[in-house]
Amino acid sequence: MHTPDPFVVPREFSDENTDQSTMAEGVVALLIAKLGFALAKEAATFGASLLCKEASALKGLFGEIREAKEELESMQAYLQGAERFKDTDETTGIYVNKVRGFSFEIEDVVDEFTYKLEDTHGGFAAKMKKRVKHIKAWRRLTIKLQDIKGRLQSADRRKVRYDMKGVEGEGLKSGHSESAGHSLNLAREEDLVGIKENKDKLMHWLVGDLEEQGSKSATVWGMGGVGKTTLVDHVYKAVKMDFAKCAWITVSSSYHVEDLLKQIASQLGIPIANANENRSLVEVIHNHLKGSNYLVILDDVWNVDVWFKIRNAFPTESTGRFVITTRMQEVALLATKTCTIKLEPLERDYAWQLFCNEAFWNNENKTCPEELEDLGKMFLDKCGGLPIAIACVGRLLSCRDPTYYQWESVYKELESQLSNNVILDVNIVLKVSLENLPTHLKNCFLHCTIFPEDYLFGRKQVIRHWIAAGFIKETGSKTLEEVAEGYLNELVNRSLLQVAARNLRGRVRRFRMHDIIRVLALAKSEEESFCQAYNGSRDFSAKNTRRLSMQGTNMEQLTPLLCAPSLRSLHVFQSHMRIDFLEAFLKPLSLLSTLDLQGVQIKRLPKMVFNLFNLRFLGLRDTQIEYLPKEIGRLQNLEVLDAFNTMLASVPVEIAALRKLKYLYVVTIPAGDNERVLAYDGIQMPKGIGNLTDLLALQHVEASSQVLSQLGCLTNLRTFGISKVRSGHCADLCGAITKMVNLVRVGIIALDQREVLQLEALCLPPTISKVDIVAQLDKRFLTQFVSSSSKLVNLTDLTLCWSKLYEDSFGCLLGLHGLVTLHLCKAYDGKGLHFHATSLPKLKLLGIWDAPHLSRVTIEQGAMQNIDELLLRDCPELKDLPDGIEHLRTLDYLKLEDISEELTGKLQQNEESKECDEDWMKISHVRWVDVL
Numbered sequence: 001m002h003t004p005d006p007f008v009v010p011r012e013f014s015d016e017n018t019d020q021s022t023m024a025e026g027v028v029a030l031l032i033a034k035l036g037f038a039l040a041k042e043a044a045t046f047g048a049s050l051l052c053k054e055a056s057a058l059k060g061l062f063g064e065i066r067e068a069k070e071e072l073e074s075m076q077a078y079l080q081g082a083e084r085f086k087d088t089d090e091t092t093g094i095y096v097n098k099v100r101g102f103s104f105e106i107e108d109v110v111d112e113f114t115y116k117l118e119d120t121h122g123g124f125a126a127k128m129k130k131r132v133k134h135i136k137a138w139r140r141l142t143i144k145l146q147d148i149k150g151r152l153q154s155a156d157r158r159k160v161r162y163d164m165k166g167v168e169g170e171g172l173k174s175g176h177s178e179s180a181g182h183s184l185n186l187a188r189e190e191d192l193v194g195i196k197e198n199k200d201k202l203m204h205w206l207v208g209d210l211e212e213q214g215s216k217s218a219t220v221w222g223m224g225g226v227g228k229t230t231l232v233d234h235v236y237k238a239v240k241m242d243f244a245k246c247a248w249i250t251v252s253s254s255y256h257v258e259d260l261l262k263q264i265a266s267q268l269g270i271p272i273a274n275a276n277e278n279r280s281l282v283e284v285i286h287n288h289l290k291g292s293n294y295l296v297i298l299d300d301v302w303n304v305d306v307w308f309k310i311r312n313a314f315p316t317e318s319t320g321r322f323v324i325t326t327r328m329q330e331v332a333l334l335a336t337k338t339c340t341i342k343l344e345p346l347e348r349d350y351a352w353q354l355f356c357n358e359a360f361w362n363n364e365n366k367t368c369p370e371e372l373e374d375l376g377k378m379f380l381d382k383c384g385g386l387p388i389a390i391a392c393v394g395r396l397l398s399c400r401d402p403t404y405y406q407w408e409s410v411y412k413e414l415e416s417q418l419s420n421n422v423i424l425d426v427n428i429v430l431k432v433s434l435e436n437l438p439t440h441l442k443n444c445f446l447h448c449t450i451f452p453e454d455y456l457f458g459r460k461q462v463i464r465h466w467i468a469a470g471f472i473k474e475t476g477s478k479t480l481e482e483v484a485e486g487y488l489n490e491l492v493n494r495s496l497l498q499v500a501a502r503n504l505r506g507r508v509r510r511f512r513m514h515d516i517i518r519v520l521a522l523a524k525s526e527e528e529s530f531c532q533a534y535n536g537s538r539d540f541s542a543k544n545t546r547r548l549s550m551q552g553t554n555m556e557q558l559t560p561l562l563c564a565p566s567l568r569s570l571h572v573f574q575s576h577m578r579i580d581f582l583e584a585f586l587k588p589l590s591l592l593s594t595l596d597l598q599g600v601q602i603k604r605l606p607k608m609v610f611n612l613f614n615l616r617f618l619g620l621r622d623t624q625i626e627y628l629p630k631e632i633g634r635l636q637n638l639e640v641l642d643a644f645n646t647m648l649a650s651v652p653v654e655i656a657a658l659r660k661l662k663y664l665y666v667v668t669i670p671a672g673d674n675e676r677v678l679a680y681d682g683i684q685m686p687k688g689i690g691n692l693t694d695l696l697a698l699q700h701v702e703a704s705s706q707v708l709s710q711l712g713c714l715t716n717l718r719t720f721g722i723s724k725v726r727s728g729h730c731a732d733l734c735g736a737i738t739k740m741v742n743l744v745r746v747g748i749i750a751l752d753q754r755e756v757l758q759l760e761a762l763c764l765p766p767t768i769s770k771v772d773i774v775a776q777l778d779k780r781f782l783t784q785f786v787s788s789s790s791k792l793v794n795l796t797d798l799t800l801c802w803s804k805l806y807e808d809s810f811g812c813l814l815g816l817h818g819l820v821t822l823h824l825c826k827a828y829d830g831k832g833l834h835f836h837a838t839s840l841p842k843l844k845l846l847g848i849w850d851a852p853h854l855s856r857v858t859i860e861q862g863a864m865q866n867i868d869e870l871l872l873r874d875c876p877e878l879k880d881l882p883d884g885i886e887h888l889r890t891l892d893y894l895k896l897e898d899i900s901e902e903l904t905g906k907l908q909q910n911e912e913s914k915e916c917d918e919d920w921m922k923i924s925h926v927r928w929v930d931v932l
Contacts, residue, residue: 462511741765861887868893
């Protein structure tokens, strides 16, 4: 339920918020982009005044970078095809691994070169000294690139099939191998559990009205191994006798239309010889099916194009029924009307039943011995309700003695067995999902393996990481954030990430990765040197890995493993760490680009951090960091500084020199002040903040005349929060916000609840979606705000605190017809609330806290016709339920807390006899009622 704490602006505003064969190509693609960026500096470099020797050295280095880029571009096309076969061809596998290693070495050279080229700090003498020193560096880096090129050419000569001839031949043979196949998913009749409801539904769609002519399509979708093919196969066997002609076609992601049509013709009993130059297969199939009723199953469809390319083969004047199984949501939308089934992992009881059926298939009663039940449930937790995983683990256990010792040993080995092909069915089925990721999603998906098991990661959290890692590029008119969110949604639609929570607008807020998917993805991530997760439970070496995720273990255990020179990202998921150990760990990691210490209880950063010239992401959220030293100005590549909920009171003036910053979160949360409406404060910002023109998010700054005079320069901001605003700041603040033409979310917090803010001059852009204002408001503001609402087409969330609203001013808000959530926190001082018939048609959540005089609420029929949640708290004068609450037929959750003793007592006293109580009858349609 969406239930923000009272007296707190809802925390949403705080911004909390593959397979081995897929990844080398992704590494190369990223490197090509980085090389292009380096080469783009060539003209500007030689346009400047250079020392003769420096110019000569740079010319040679740029030449080597250009050659490396051209070589990698040629190689990228090869990798797209070749990597698919390196598991079966040792030579190809060795070469692909070499390419990845060379790419990492080239990236190290380019990053050092870019940093030194951009290092122009200091006076004239200091700059000249650096340039002389850099001459040696340019020559050293040139020699290093030449060495890498030589070794790459040697590897090339050793490779037998560089020209793709052999690969192409194998590619044609392997077209069907991508699908797990029909047979792998079939289950014995007695082992089919938890499918009755979906089976009945699907059978009704297919044979419920066979007299009705025309085509009808049903789709069954979900993640790999969830039981799509098993369900459809069961229904297919039950109904195929009702059809004159039937066909079951398994579609691979690399299908050819001609081959697909030949399979369909063959299964329908059509001689392919009937098709010739004059009569295509489409025409032959179409004529054969005329006047008959037929059923066609298209299993494991990856692309909507499949349907559009073959649909003309099926006559619409006949009775045709189609079932499509898929892992892709966009394919599932091909269904007729509502004929779509999304399969979810099995509920616990069904999962246990399937587990016992498989583990004890040879026992008459198929029950688990009592002494093994706890271990059995631990196995179920690992499988996460995935039928194919449960069945495979059950079969594995059925081959072991049913003793605690034997089962415990299997449990300890389970992760390695899942990722090393021992449990073949699981690996084959889920491997396909990873293999078929397009290039732009490959790195993004594997990056999610940095999070621990069962970790809920937020949309904004992962988007910031992707952007800082360089995985996201602007596309057309879309911003980086919009592109990244599209990638997240695509991974969800491909059933590779699971949605854990959505906001009331339907937007995903939290994700998780299914345990089995995570095990396989981690194994591939480690094979690719993309990421390793260390929790202290196994042997470990970070020698070649690019990303390291420390999960719930003491980092001091890693002392013998400090040799990790290639490491680029360090993510720490634990709370305690000694500063001296962190300093020692970071010392050799000169090229580190991400350091995420979220939640680590440290009060200062080791000095070594400020030598990390390549650092792009510095995560300090929920730490106890008390200050940032002036040395932070050295981090010239920094794009994300996340210091949300730290102990910072200010930031040094050197922060204004970080011109590449995109996200700056510097929010403190004061403790122990229960009377405050807002739970966080802003940070004092230095002179020069207006230089940070690349900023997309700035949250929260403390208002001052100096800061306000510069905010208007930050025209790219999408998220902005400011606190301790005084009445005298309003004109400058409104002027600055008016220039923020891309703003999506804004928060304005007054110095205290006595401060009246005149914000009538506030002009918000059409892009605005969320507005939080914590202040007494001049009545003219709401009138102006609502009158301009026709331009605010995207405004969906409004929070007002301390606003001193009364009946007339509240009535203005009812004209904001696009609102989805409305929170009034210590904001309403009137006696009555009246919702007229057309008010707030899209509202899903209304929360009213601390309305001391509110005694009546009236809701006309037709008002708030989409409301899901209604929260009323700290309303001591409210003696009756809202009049007309029975009209809110969509209301799912009603919470009444700290209302009048009279109403509380009446509802609690009559809770036992709801059916005959007038008040309870009014809210009998509400599924969940809390009276506290």
